[in-house]
Amino acid sequence: KEKGLKEWVAIKSDSGDHTKWGEVETMLNMAAERIKKMGGKVELADAGTHQLPSGETVLLPPVILAEFAKDPKKATLCIYGHVDVQPAKMEDGWATDPFNLTEIKGNLYGRGATDNKGPVLAWLHAVESYQATKKEIPVNIKLIIEGLEEVGSYGLFKLIKKRRDSFFADVDFIVISDNVWATTTPALTYGTRGSSYFFVEIEGPKLDLHSGVYGGSIQEPMADLIALLGSLLDHTGKIQVVGVSDDVTPLTEDERKLYDNISFDLEEMKNVVGVKHFLQDTKEEVLMARWRYPSLSIHGVEGAFSDPGSKTIIPRKVTGKFSIRQVPNMDPPDVERKVKEHLEQVFSTLNSPNRLKVTATVGAKPWVANLQDSQYVAGQKAVKDVFGVEPEFIREGSTIPIAQTFQEETGKSVMMLPISGHDDGEHSQNEKISRYNYIEGTKLFAAYFYELSLLH
Amino acid sequence: KEKGLKEWVAIKSDSGDHTKWGEVETMLNMAAERIKKMGGKVELADAGTHQLPSGETVLLPPVILAEFAKDPKKATLCIYGHVDVQPAKMEDGWATDPFNLTEIKGNLYGRGATDNKGPVLAWLHAVESYQATKKEIPVNIKLIIEGLEEVGSYGLFKLIKKRRDSFFADVDFIVISDNVWATTTPALTYGTRGSSYFFVEIEGPKLDLHSGVYGGSIQEPMADLIALLGSLLDHTGKIQVVGVSDDVTPLTEDERKLYDNISFDLEEMKNVVGVKHFLQDTKEEVLMARWRYPSLSIHGVEGAFSDPGSKTIIPRKVTGKFSIRQVPNMDPPDVERKVKEHLEQVFSTLNSPNRLKVTATVGAKPWVANLQDSQYVAGQKAVKDVFGVEPEFIREGSTIPIAQTFQEETGKSVMMLPISGHDDGEHSQNEKISRYNYIEGTKLFAAYFYELSLLH
Numbered sequence: 001k002e003k004g005l006k007e008w009v010a011i012k013s014d015s016g017d018h019t020k021w022g023e024v025e026t027m028l029n030m031a032a033e034r035i036k037k038m039g040g041k042v043e044l045a046d047a048g049t050h051q052l053p054s055g056e057t058v059l060l061p062p063v064i065l066a067e068f069a070k071d072p073k074k075a076t077l078c079i080y081g082h083v084d085v086q087p088a089k090m091e092d093g094w095a096t097d098p099f100n101l102t103e104i105k106g107n108l109y110g111r112g113a114t115d116n117k118g119p120v121l122a123w124l125h126a127v128e129s130y131q132a133t134k135k136e137i138p139v140n141i142k143l144i145i146e147g148l149e150e151v152g153s154y155g156l157f158k159l160i161k162k163r164r165d166s167f168f169a170d171v172d173f174i175v176i177s178d179n180v181w182a183t184t185t186p187a188l189t190y191g192t193r194g195s196s197y198f199f200v201e202i203e204g205p206k207l208d209l210h211s212g213v214y215g216g217s218i219q220e221p222m223a224d225l226i227a228l229l230g231s232l233l234d235h236t237g238k239i240q241v242v243g244v245s246d247d248v249t250p251l252t253e254d255e256r257k258l259y260d261n262i263s264f265d266l267e268e269m270k271n272v273v274g275v276k277h278f279l280q281d282t283k284e285e286v287l288m289a290r291w292r293y294p295s296l297s298i299h300g301v302e303g304a305f306s307d308p309g310s311k312t313i314i315p316r317k318v319t320g321k322f323s324i325r326q327v328p329n330m331d332p333p334d335v336e337r338k339v340k341e342h343l344e345q346v347f348s349t350l351n352s353p354n355r356l357k358v359t360a361t362v363g364a365k366p367w368v369a370n371l372q373d374s375q376y377v378a379g380q381k382a383v384k385d386v387f388g389v390e391p392e393f394i395r396e397g398s399t400i401p402i403a404q405t406f407q408e409e410t411g412k413s414v415m416m417l418p419i420s421g422h423d424d425g426e427h428s429q430n431e432k433i434s435r436y437n438y439i440e441g442t443k444l445f446a447a448y449f450y451e452l453s454l455l456h
Numbered sequence: 457k458e459k460g461l462k463e464w465v466a467i468k469s470d471s472g473d474h475t476k477w478g479e480v481e482t483m484l485n486m487a488a489e490r491i492k493k494m495g496g497k498v499e500l501a502d503a504g505t506h507q508l509p510s511g512e513t514v515l516l517p518p519v520i521l522a523e524f525a526k527d528p529k530k531a532t533l534c535i536y537g538h539v540d541v542q543p544a545k546m547e548d549g550w551a552t553d554p555f556n557l558t559e560i561k562g563n564l565y566g567r568g569a570t571d572n573k574g575p576v577l578a579w580l581h582a583v584e585s586y587q588a589t590k591k592e593i594p595v596n597i598k599l600i601i602e603g604l605e606e607v608g609s610y611g612l613f614k615l616i617k618k619r620r621d622s623f624f625a626d627v628d629f630i631v632i633s634d635n636v637w638a639t640t641t642p643a644l645t646y647g648t649r650g651s652s653y654f655f656v657e658i659e660g661p662k663l664d665l666h667s668g669v670y671g672g673s674i675q676e677p678m679a680d681l682i683a684l685l686g687s688l689l690d691h692t693g694k695i696q697v698v699g700v701s702d703d704v705t706p707l708t709e710d711e712r713k714l715y716d717n718i719s720f721d722l723e724e725m726k727n728v729v730g731v732k733h734f735l736q737d738t739k740e741e742v743l744m745a746r747w748r749y750p751s752l753s754i755h756g757v758e759g760a761f762s763d764p765g766s767k768t769i770i771p772r773k774v775t776g777k778f779s780i781r782q783v784p785n786m787d788p789p790d791v792e793r794k795v796k797e798h799l800e801q802v803f804s805t806l807n808s809p810n811r812l813k814v815t816a817t818v819g820a821k822p823w824v825a826n827l828q829d830s831q832y833v834a835g836q837k838a839v840k841d842v843f844g845v846e847p848e849f850i851r852e853g854s855t856i857p858i859a860q861t862f863q864e865e866t867g868k869s870v871m872m873l874p875i876s877g878h879d880d881g882e883h884s885q886n887e888k889i890s891r892y893n894y895i896e897g898t899k900l901f902a903a904y905f906y907e908l909s910l911l912h
Contacts (some may be wrong), residue, residue, distance in 0.1 A: 193668060197766045206730025212649060212854025215781050216693060216751030217734045217742045223689050223754055230686035233679050235806040237672060274662025276809035278673045286673045295672030297770050298679055302763065305756030305777060310653045310817065312779055314753050321761060323768055325671050350691040353732035361766065398668025 004034075004125075005438070006101040008083065008117045009110035015084035015151045018052065024061045024147040027083045031120070031145055035066045038127060040143070042066045045163075047146075047155030060155040064145035065167050068127065068137065075456035076140040077449070078171040078412075080402065081120035081178065082149035085112040086427050093429040107432040114433040115426035119177040119419055120145060122438060126445035138453030142171060149178070153402065160409045168410045173375050173452065176403060177445075180420040182287075182394040183263045186387050186444070188379045189416035191291065191395035192403060194326040194366035196335055200228055200343060201319045204354040209314040218314060222304055224352050225320045229298055231346045232322065237279040237289070239296045239324070241342040247329045248293060249368075255292075258393045259284040291395035294330060298322045323363075325397065332362040367404035367414075368395075375415035378451035385447045386440055419444060460490075460581075461894070462557040464539070464573045465566035471540035471607045474508065480517045480603040483539045487576070487601055491522045494583060496599070498522045501619070503602075503611030516611040520601040521623050524583065524593065531912035532596040533905070534627040534868075536858065537576035537634065538605035541568040542883050549885040563888040570889040571882035575633040575875055576601060578894060582901035594909030598627060605634070609858065616865045624866045629831050629908065632859060633901075636876040638743075638850045639719045642843050642900070644835045645872035647747065647851035648859060650782040650822035652791055656684055656799060657775045660810040665770040674770060678760055680808050681776045685754055687802045688778065693735040693745070695752045695780070697798040703785045704749060705824075711748075714849045715740040747851035750786060754778045779819075781853065788818040823860035823870075824851075831871035834907035841903045842896055875900060 013027035014020060032042045044062035051057050070076070088098035088111035096102040101110035112118070123143070130137045144167075148154050160168070181187040204221040234240055266283045270276070280286045289295065303318040305311045324335060340358045347356045369376065371393060383391040396416075407414045419441025425431045469483035470476060488498045500518035507513050526532070544554035544567035552558040557566040568574070579599070586593045600623075604610050616624070637643040660677040688696055695701060722739045726732070736742045745751065759774040761767045780791055796814045803812045825832065827849060839847040852872075863870045875897025881887045 195668065195768070197768070199766075204731060209729065210854060211751070211753035211755070211779060212651065212781055212852070214729070214746060215753045215779075215853065216745035216749055217736060218729070218731065219691070219693065219735055220753060222756070223691070223693075226682060226685045226754060227691065229682045235675070235679070235683065235808070237675065237679075273665065273670070273674070275660060275674065279675055280673060289672035290670060293672055295667070297667035297671045297676055297768070298682060298760075299667070299767060299769055300678070300761030300771065301757050302761075304754075304762070306758055306760070306762035308758060310655075310777065310779075311755060312651070312653070312753070313755055315756065321766065323667060323671075323766075325668055352691070353734075396668070397671065398666060 004121050005108065005113065005118055008121065009101040009112050010099055012099055013084045013112070013147065014087045015148050016087050018058050021061050024084050028061055028064060028145070028147045031083050032064055032066070034124060035064070035143065038124065038131065040066045040068050045159060047159055050154040061147045063156060063159055064143060065163070066143040066145070068141045070140045074138065074140050075172045075453060076142060076170050077452060078142040078144060078168070078174045079123050080144050080174060080176045080406070081123065082116045082146045083112070083120060084147045084150050085115070085117070086150050095430055098431070103435065106436065107434050108438065109430055109432040111431055113431055114180070114420040114424035115431065116149070116178045118433040118438055119441065122419060122442040123177070123445055125442040126449065129442065129446050130449070137449060139449050139456070142167070157405050157409065160405065164410055168412065171410065171412055172456070174406045174410065174412050174414045175375065176414070176416045177419055178402070179396055179400065179416055179418045180424055180426065181418055181422045182392060183422055185263050185389060185392050186383045187392040187394045187418055188376055188383070189394050189396060189418060190371055190376065191328070191368040192366065192400045193291070193397050194330070194332060194404070195323050195363035195399040196326065196332045197321070197323040197361045197363060198339060199319050199321055199359045200225060201317065201357040201359070202354050203317040203357070205314070205316045208316050211312040211314050214314060219352050219354060220314050221318050221354050222315055224347065224350055224354055225301065225318050227350055228343055228346055229320045229322065231342070232296055232298070237295065239294060241339050244324070244335055244338050245294055247331065247334070249328045251288070251292070256284070259287055261390060262287060262392045262394065290397040292327055294327055295325045296322060325399065327366045328368045330366060332365060336360045336362070363399045364401035365404050367407065369415060373413050373415070374452065374455040375413050378448060378455050379415060379417055381451040382444055382447040385451070386443045417448065460577050461564065461569065461574055464577065465557040465568050466555050468555055469540045469568070469603065470543045471604050472543050474514050477517050480540050484517055484520060484601070484603045487539050488520055488522070490580060491520070491599065494524075494580065494587065496522045496524050501615060503615055506610040517603045519612060519615055520599060521619070522599040522601070524597045526596045530594065530596050531628045531908060532598060532626050533908060534598040534600060534624070534630045535579050536600050536630060536632045536862070537579065538572045538602045539568070539576060540603040540606050541571070541573070542606050544887075551886055554887070559891065562892065563890050564894065565886055565888040567887055569887055570636070570876040570880035571887065572605065572634045574889040574894055575897065578875060578898040579633070579901055581898040582905065585898065585902050586905070593905060595905050598623070613861050613865065616861065620866055624868065627866065627868055628912070630862045630866065630868050630870045631831065632870070632872045633875055634858070635852055635856065635872055635874045636880055636882065637874055637878045638848060639878055641719050641845060641848050642839045643848040643850045643874055644832055644839070645850050645852060645874060646827055646832065647784070647824040648822065648856045649747070649853050650786070650788055650860070651779050651819035651855040652782065652788045653777070653779040653817045653819060654795060655775050655777055655815045656681060657773065657813040657815070658810050659773040659813070661770070661772045664772050667768040667770050670770060675806075675808050675810060676770050677774050677810050678771055680803065680806055680810055681757065681774050683806055684799055684802055685776045685778065687798070688752055688754070693751065695750060697795050700780070700791055700794045701750055703787065703790070705784050707744070707748070712740070715743055717846060718743060718848045718850065746853040748783055750783055751781045752778060781855065783822045784824045786822060788821060792816045792818070819855045820857035821860050823863065825871060829869050829871070830908065830911040831869050834904060834911050835871060835873055837907040838900055838903035841907070842899045873904065
């Protein structure tokens with residue numbers, strides 16, 4: 001099975017540089033041919049154009065929309081995946097050639113092995129396993145495979161909207177396998193956090209000033225900014241913006257119980273991250289802080305002195321940057337309004353001659369799925385069938401717009417069903433998928449088709 | 457008179473790039489020859505070596521130590537100046553070639569015209585004016601002229617110490633003309649602020665973290681740093697470090713009166729700087745805040761995200777940078793101790809798992825002269841003789857180590873006697889000295905020799 005993966009990993013389908021999207025198209029064509037050989041019907045759908053920061057408009061690589069033979073009595077499952085990858089170079093610190101899949105001690109190392117070429121192939125292998133044994137696939141299969149996930153899925157969301165009443169009309173379930181387990185136990189992912197990114201600009205004098213000449217007479221923009229940023233959090237990490245956490249869904253007893261089963265080792269995590277303690281004391285609290293509560297991180301300051309060494313400048317304009325991860329039922333526009341009000345209120349107490357400007361970019365809404373949904377019931381059973389254990393029900397603290405977008409644009413049931421290991425190093429050097437996860441993951445997908453069909 | 461200045465300005469004696477110190481030596485030789493022709497005895501004193509940041513050790517250009525014929529009955533005045541300049545290029549926005557002295561509407565434009573080639577030549581012209589009229593110079597003249605002022609006077613302070621009991625032994629007064637008037641009125645400068653530069657490092661996790669994955673569970677170094685920086689100042693600019701301002705010399709009524717006479721226009725200054733208001737309401741308060749009270753400026757943060765755009769990073773290690781301008785009788789080591797104690801105390805309230813490290817580099821001690829000193833009395837009279845007005849008694853808010861160093865190392869009386877205009881643009885594009893200031897400044901120096909001799 002790793003022969004197919006070796007071929008796919010060898011294609012340098014890094015989507016980061018648009019001048020190399022030819023390789024992405026090569027990879028999409030290779031995937032399309034593979035699906036056709038399996039009997040699938042493939043459309044290379046036009047994804048439109050994209051305007052680069054330079055102003056240049058470029059044609060986007062197509063998106064694969066594929067389907068296998070359809071039986072109207074069966075449920076229809078649409079599988080999402082992507083075949084582009086993050087950049088990778090030996091000199092970044094890879095132990096093996098990132099574009100030559102290499103097995104070492106049961107792990108298959110290579111860029112895209114786990115994110116997301118391996119899982120896409122695992123889905124195809126699951127289909128093939130039915131075909132090879134001449135068994136009927138118990139659900140109708142559709143595929144949507146893109147080549148620009150790593151740069152933000154340009155064109156994809158428009159395409160989904162456009163095909164809502166055609167390609168997606170008969171779809172019952174959408175499944176995504178583009179994330180990782182939280183521990184060594186298989187997992188079903190039922191939520192992601194949303195985010196808003198804030199820019200707090202303070203503009204003061206019309207030129208940078210010398211701190212010796214002017215220091216003490218000027219209300220410095222940097223001092224105003226520090227006061228504003230300092231008002232956002234207390235030292236326990238609690239967000240101090242009034243009302244911003246009001247809409248957080250209360251924790252139910254059923255939800256709380258989900259955390260008991262997660263085999264997350266707090267001590268090990270402290271070592272991995274290199275901290276003496278987290279803001280919370282227990283495993284459950286730490287995971288909830290990462291997954292089901294909002295957080296605010298201050299990322300940096302633009303416009304101030306940031307080089308090594310010393311410089312005695314009073315910067316004339318500084319922009320603080322922070323973001324808020326959001327959870328159901330927080331609403332990004334509402335959060336934005338409250339943050340702006342908060343900052344304006346604090347700023348008004350500073351009696352500052354400087355000008356405050358707050359802008360925000362909204363990344364994505366938070367997403368959470370209903371665990372009573374057929375997909376989760378089927379996923380849970382499939383995990384038990386293949387691995388003999390209960391899956392962990394987990395969330396992603398980071399913002400992955402795809403699940404929420406599918407749910408919102410198509411109105412269909414969406415599940416994230418990872419097969420990648422928590423230590424697979426997606427986006428890092430020495431990305432890998434274990435042979436175990438790759439093969440058992442394929443079995444999981446095959447079992448999932450079956451379990452899902454039983455519930456339909 | 458501007459012919460000499462034209463020749464000097466033509467030498468590109470920018471000391472910023474050590475590979476071009478040959479031009480600085482050319483300039484020093486030209487000055488030395490000039491002094492010799494005037495009958496002066498010149499030593500090109502070895503200034504030793506300097507270690508560059510690269511580790512390379514370089515030979516320093518020499519320092520001119522010169523003296524004219526000595527009469528033991530007269531007072532001995534030692535004049536300090538420098539003949540190196542800041543960099544200058546047409547493309548920086550000069551209206552004329554910076555190395556071709558150009559007169560426009562009574563102003564002589566060129567790099568070094570006012571900082572400091574013009575004033576150095578004005579001193580020589582003042583000597584020549586006595587020689588030309590066959591009058592005896594009423595004081596003995598010594599000169600110390602260096603070529604590395606703009607990069608920090610490498611080697612100079614060691615040389616001063618070394619020659620304390622030889623070259624400086626018979627010196628009574630040291631005079632420096634390397635700063636500018638505060639307004640359009642001639643000034644005597646009697647103080648400079650000292651400074652200490654602080655680095656507040658907070659080190660947390662062993663790697664940068666993704667704010668989506670970890671946000672909410674980590675006590676972020678940036679949040680700790682913001683809390684620490686936010687504890688340093690209140691919004692009126694008052695330093696909040698306990699005890700740090702205790703040693704500030706109380707304002708006396710005599711000193712307060714000095715400020716009444718300064719023709720500083722607060723409204724004009726607001727326009728120049730581009731602020732709606734200063735931290736203080738009156739001219740006197742603003743000047744005192746800049747000259748005779750301490751100030752704290754936050755310059756920036758190293759290690760956080762500082763580029764344009766958005767990045768969702770939790771930086772693992774961040775270093776905040778601020779400096780404190782200090783005034784008599786603040787003592788930089790004492791200030792450093794109090795700042796460290798303050799930051800450690802605040803940090804202890806954060807219950808942080810991160811590590812705090814505070815380091816400081818001390819720029820220079822504050823300097824203030826005694827206005828009853830003969831030099832100030834003579835200077836005041838000389839200004840009245842030449843300009844027909846009382847000089848403004850001013851200070852520099854910035855840190856100029858030279859006066860304090862001379863005072864401390866030689867124990868002699870030191871005065872700063874500027875002839876440069878407040879709008880001469882030293883270090884900027886289109887640096888100039890006005891023909892008026894250049895010529896009347898020469899007269900001022902000649903009158904100063906005379907007035908000083910009367911008081912001896």
